[in-house]
Amino acid sequence: MTRHPEMDQVTSKLTELLGGRCSTASAVREQHGKDESWHFPKAPDVVCFAKSTEEVSSIVKICAAHKVPVIPFAAGTSLEGHVNAVSGGVSIDLNEMNEILRVSPEDLDCTVQPGVRRKQLNEFLRDTGLFFPIDPGADASIGGMASTRASGTNAVRYGTIRENILSMKVVLPDGRIISTGHRAKKSAAGYDLTKLYIGSEGTLGIITEITLRLYGIPEAISAATVSFPDIEGAIQSVILTIQSGIPVARIELLDEVQVDAVNRYSNLELPVQPTLFLEFHGSPAYVKEQAERVSEICSEFGAEGFKWTTQAEERTKLWQARHDAAYAAMALRNGAQIWATDVCVPISRLADCILETKKDLADSFLIAPLVGHVGDGNFHLSFVIKKENPEELEEAERLNSRLIKRALSMDGTCTGEHGVGLGKKKYMYLEHGDAVDVMAAVKQALDPDNIMNPGKILPERAAE
Template identity: 60%
Template sequence: MRYAEHMTQNKNSDALWPALEQLLGPRLNRTDAVRRHHGEELTHFAPLPPDAVAWPQTTEEVSAIVKLCRAHDMPVIPYGAGTALEGHFLAPYGGLCLDFSQMNRILAVRAQDLDCTVEAGVTREELNQHLRDQGVFFPIDPGANASLGGMAATRASGTNAVRYGTMRENVIALKAVMADGSIITTANRARKSAAGYDLTRLLVGSEGTLGIITEVTVRLYGIPDAMSAAVCSFTTLEAAINTVVDSIQMGIPIARIELLDPLFIDIINRHSDLDNPVAPTLFMEFHGSTTAVAEQAQMVAEIARDQGGADFKWATRPEDRTRLWAARHQGYMSVRAAYPGKDFWITDVCVPISRLADCLGETFDDIADCGLIAPLVGHVGDGNFHLTLPYDKTNAAEIDRLEAFNSRLIRRALQRGGTATGEHGVGLGKKKYMREEHGAALDQMKVIKRALDPTNILNPGKIFDLQETET
């Protein structure tokens, strides 16, 4: 449904559509099917379709579109690959959805400088496919084949974050269209700069509320000489987490380290025809020279043995590593297959790794007390974990139970110095917790929003409401 206070925001749309049709021709669509496709997610949010969908092809077109929308008080919602999980591209106030799938050019690869510039609609898989014969790769891997613009807007990370960082560390510069239609470039390509405000970091993670990202310049990395993956099971979650904490504290540069609970392991075993022990399990990957990879793996194996880890299984052939990580990345589809006919609530939090074991222990007690199903996967190298909860969206009591559980989960993380979301972002789903997390700093975020977008047309209603009503 629409938010009543903004029902009149689109009052001048009848004059807007002819102007947009003249600019875009068939790249403007107002049919119900297309609007609905761009207004619903795979998760628990009810559909909130935009009033129309446009497919820009250049930054200059985006600028022209934004100027028209501002003149007619029409919200503008950026849309990348549609993989967001917290309602980022839903349209609670209606508006125009900008689908960036036709802005998918790789503009420049500078392998010597270890960076490249792409349009916002390029996906991470498209970029790495293009880079495959140049000796470099882009490491940020949120699992889904997300667009680079969307990944920058939501400050995405994923399985490689423990070694390579998040989008925050790997975006060098952005080109963006601001709320008045002006086009800015936030930085040059120098590896460091002390010149002025860091507008790049301001827009990274702003979820399309401060500016619309049209180009992204990102860091690249040399392809490692060797890669090795391993799977190790444990008798308890605490033993698996202690293995991670000890490995991180020893400075072992693990590229990926993922924790899966027994339920999740059982689900992916059945879906991907694997035979992992149904127990708390770490999926790990090591990058570097052949000698370094062997040393890293041996050190982690010794730590795991001290914690009771067993059945270390190694995968050094590319096809074996691919199969292993494909099973991990297909986790959501595995859960969907395991619970046919269900809807799914997906959530994440992040805590300091020293607090991860007790946070998970309390969370699993909560799950058991509530009688919920909640397979877990965690990027435990940085204290981030995800739960996927099957439920029936026609059952009001079940929805209330999930909402209460999600609130307890988030507050449990906040009490431990954590955050309401490690990588999914705020969107619509987590915004009511922003005051608890940020306190008075939330008011300064609103000052920035009002300064850069005084008419509130850029993805309104996401991250926070300018007129705060939630308690």
Template identity: 60%
Template sequence: MVKHASLPRNEPGIETALGVLKQHFGERFQTGAAIREQHGHTTTWIENQPPDAVVFPASTQEVSEIVKTCAQHRVPVIPYGTGTSLEGHVNAPAGGICVDLSQMEQVLEVNSGDLDCRVQPGVTREALNTHLRDQGLFFPIDPGANASLGGMAATNASGTNAVRYGTMKDNVLAVEAVMADGRIIRTGTRARKSSAGYDLTRLLVGSEGTLCLITEITLQLQGIPEAISSASCSFPTVDAACQTVMSVIQYGLPVARIELLDDTTVKAVNAYSKLDLPETPLLLLEFHGTDAGVVEQAEIFGALAEEHGGIGYEATTTTEERNRLWQARHDAYWAMLQYRPGAQGIATDVCVPISRLADCVGEAQRRVSELGLIAPVVGHAGDGNFHVSLLVDMSDADELEKAAGFVSWLNDLAISMDGTCTGEHGIGQGKRPYLVKELGEATVVMGAIKQALDPLNLMNPGKIL
């Protein structure tokens, strides 16, 4: 496991805050070892650093009271959604109180005429889409996991639909948030644009709990498309697949999703999901629009793919077949783990300009081969974001050292290509060493914002900066 240093603990303050919150919240305040470890959980190789207690508020006012208590006694506050983050976001290196927002799970308002809604942070994306379905609406951001919308906002999540619908920052109109001193603020309205001051919404979206706790989100929605078509196409090389992606983007074809799977991933998915896809690099696509529109888009893509050696191109509008393909993509992580039983998956997450995608993926694959590692590749290829998933025997010190070296090398490679060390997983603890390399002096400005809004460094300390 990767270890991160513990931060100084305020033992007297923690002890006092525990007593105050226990008295106020009763059974909704938990200090058992198992639940604390669960709330320090991370789905990657970063060491677990559990909080001292977990509290389950049911309202914004209760969140405010928790934060005020913690501020008074100088105790860290760590927000928690569903625990699907990958970079140690919910660890508590200085101890403190984990605020689990899962009980705040109401869809407060849906304005179908304006294509927006207000939700509490514990609502998951799947629950929201189930709620919206009979109104002909959906929320398009799909990170794969059934994450909470509060956590998705806090980490600026994206996913398979980002190439068409953008990321969370493009779909959050406003948030309600509890600041470090317990004050409750709103950052905007339901209006689709505003010139009223600083863009506080985008400042707080992606702040990973280091500036505030998000307690309500106003989201932009989309109408469910009249027609949806999915397609798959195999390629002789990853380079050919990436060149096709670049052609699609340059052509302006409005794909909703375009996902890359390398040959190793396809082998794993075939075995896990009982498919018979050709075991070569694969693109999976989805088109949204009218009946005629999706047929035309699929035909244009087929022609572009053929120019780059694409084979076995198939398109379907059948719901069952579409769901089977995309479920296989969402199951890719579990398929990879089965591909090497007993191994742990270490997910990387870089993003580069589309024109550098083929180069970056190719260099990564060559490096993996040189190191003798097993590392399937999947990617949200339409926006240049891809993941090399290292399958590592955690008991093998040599493998661990190679994996750590590869992760560092890949982050540096992406930055050297004018890309980013994290396309969607965020900084948390895991990516902190690379933020200065990527943003340089801009991190000084980030530090000044953090100091101004959280001078005591109580909001999710040890993350980002």
């Protein structure tokens, strides 16, 4: 990769602006050129640590004047190479922009800076009786969640981040600052710029404030596990539960490979069978009724050992084990890494998609535990690989491609929540066709010099 010819000038101006909060140290740059994905890291030339929207604007204006790439960075927990500086440039670290600016309990909303983490926000909200439900597993930043259109275990009841953002403040590629909306719960005034920037992965601007919907903490919460003799029974139980209108907060599926990994890593003693993790929210009586109805449905499909609890400690242990599923998968093989991928299909096609995927895995030499937010048709594979082995990379690519094309043939999507980044962009024409050209036109209009996180989301036409 050729270094940008005006990088020294840009670095000098950024140092003058930020002083010690502008770094060219190798260790700092390397940290900001990688996420938790399988993609090989690519470091930026400079890292800037911003503290305000105005500073982000000033940094972007300097970069825009010299046509130097800009890549936003926060928690670094993305899974498709979103923060990799494929063209070098300037990484803007937003972690110091971590203030909760406003909470309005009576309006059930709040405004935060992009570096606020989801656990930090919920800890702050606890005394208000409110919580923010989007839970992608990792302790991600709110800005990163907005940028990648994050989802997670609660989406079946509360929706994704898309449904829970009211407005944002964004720094445009030329450094201007805009607000995409206001706090009103609905608006018919003009184009919906909020939705445009949700999931844009830093390619259209940098999100510097987010106004979020909040919810009341449920009076009672219970969690349950139930195991099945086969994965089809587990999936059919989920489908019937959803179709029956039971408002389950979380429905997570772990296949037998993932259950075995979780048992070892998190010291659980679950039967090594396809298993559902569930959670119910509501009044004590309503939670009990939901659990009993779901237990009856599961028994129709051969389930055994439906166990549920309202004890906070037991619930926390269970969901921590679920959130640690990727690390549990990685621990199945010494020195391995995870190639994580996900798809989402209509729930009526979920069983077909998972069963065909399991057949592929049975014929492969790779280990790939399966886990999913199956209440909304979304599931993940974690290929346990060694990146230095070309055969393993090739096999993971083959299986991933088959999975994605299978999901698309079922009117699904190549990614339910991980985002496109580097890893999924070659499937964008397969999924969207000529609509990708419309996306490219939006990108060209807003970012004509392609400085905003270049190389992400949009493919070359030849990659179709």
